[in-house]
Amino acid sequence: MLLLSPGLALFLFGVSSIAEGGEGASFGPRVWVSATIGVLLILAFVRHALGTDKPLIDLRLFRNRRLTIATVAMFVFVIAFMGAGLLFPSYFLQVRGETTLMAGLLIAPQGLGAMVTMPIAGVLADKVPIGRTVPFALLVMAAGFFVFTQVGADTPYPVLCGALFVMGLGMGGTMMPIMTSALKSLTNAEVARGSTLMNIVQQIGGSIGTAVLSVVLTNQLQSRLPGAEDPLEAMAAGFGTTFTVAFVLVLVALVPVAFLPRKKEESHLLDDEDGAVAAPVLMH
Structure with missing residues (x-):
């Protein structure tokens, strides 16, 4: 959390600051310093997530x-x-x-x-x-x-x-x-x-x-x-x-x-008796 949240915030702050130069796009220090630090923090998060057993976000699911x-x-x-x-x-x-x-x-x-x-x-x-x-x-x-x-x-x-x-x-x-x-x-x-x-x-x-x-x-x-x-x-x-x-x-x-399944596939979700179930999932 200490790597990903500040990393995303700094990256997006840098991107959103591109247009604040007054005349078109501006890539000053406010942009590239924030974006660079943000990217480095995100990369550090990825390395940490792939190297621990219980990461905040399980990137191994990819x-x-x-x-x-x-x-x-x-x-x-x-x-x-x-x-x-x-x-x-x-x-x-x-x-x-x-x-x-x-x-x-x-x-x-x-x-x-x-x-x-x-x-x-x-x-x-x-x-x-x-x-x-x-x-x-x-x-x-x-x-x-x-x-x-x-x-x-x-x-x-x-x-x-x-x-x-x-x-x-x-x-x-x-x-x-x-x-x-x-x-x-x-x-x-x-x-x-x-x-x-x-x-x-x-x-x-x-x-x-x-x-x-x-x-x-x-x-x-x-x-x-x-x-x-x-x-x-x-x-x-x-x-x-x-x-x-x-x-x-x-x-x-x-x-x-276009690469999503075009044929009927069974769910991999299993209940306690190892029977297939369609688990409801609420997304924000």
Whole structure:
């Protein structure tokens, strides 16, 4: 904990400081010193985790190919989804001039979409191979994301809310099945460590996504706003470019997702009588 937590904090602090130079990207001492120390602490954590019997995070679980593929897919997906999640309300606040309450209400369709597909995805995860459902859900989410890559200062709200609803549908059919696929490949003794590993990877991915997309947006605004004839359109264009980065990351997540199981596989989880069970796992 003394290595990983400060390491991640310093690394993300360095990354998020890239855009604070005033004119585009700035890689001064504040950036590279913080990021370098952060990386060194993270590497020290990895060495420690692989060299002790009871590490804080069991990195040896990555020897499990199915867990590794699912974790990589979830990591890339979370960077895009969580990073963009910060930008949606910012767009409504800064470009459209909405109140905080209205911005929250305008984002609500995304949650409604996820609420529709999550129960369905949970049922399908026990009946249909993950490799056959998750790619479709990711493409659905990408379709909703694409609308925001074309966003302007006056894009109709029904279009934006519809896109958010579609994104929610895709998200609900993506995250939980990926996690379920990974944990099904673990033995009963490993599932607690596996759940912890995936939770932490999810949180790290969200933090990285927030930092990276914030840097991209800040640089876009700093380069577009000075001298712009229509500041709102310039800001909207900056948001659109940043959403494009997130959109590309969603498509990149299709690569590891393509290696998820496409055939029905039995869970490795065992109960006390060595019978297969489907253990429920709650993810934050």
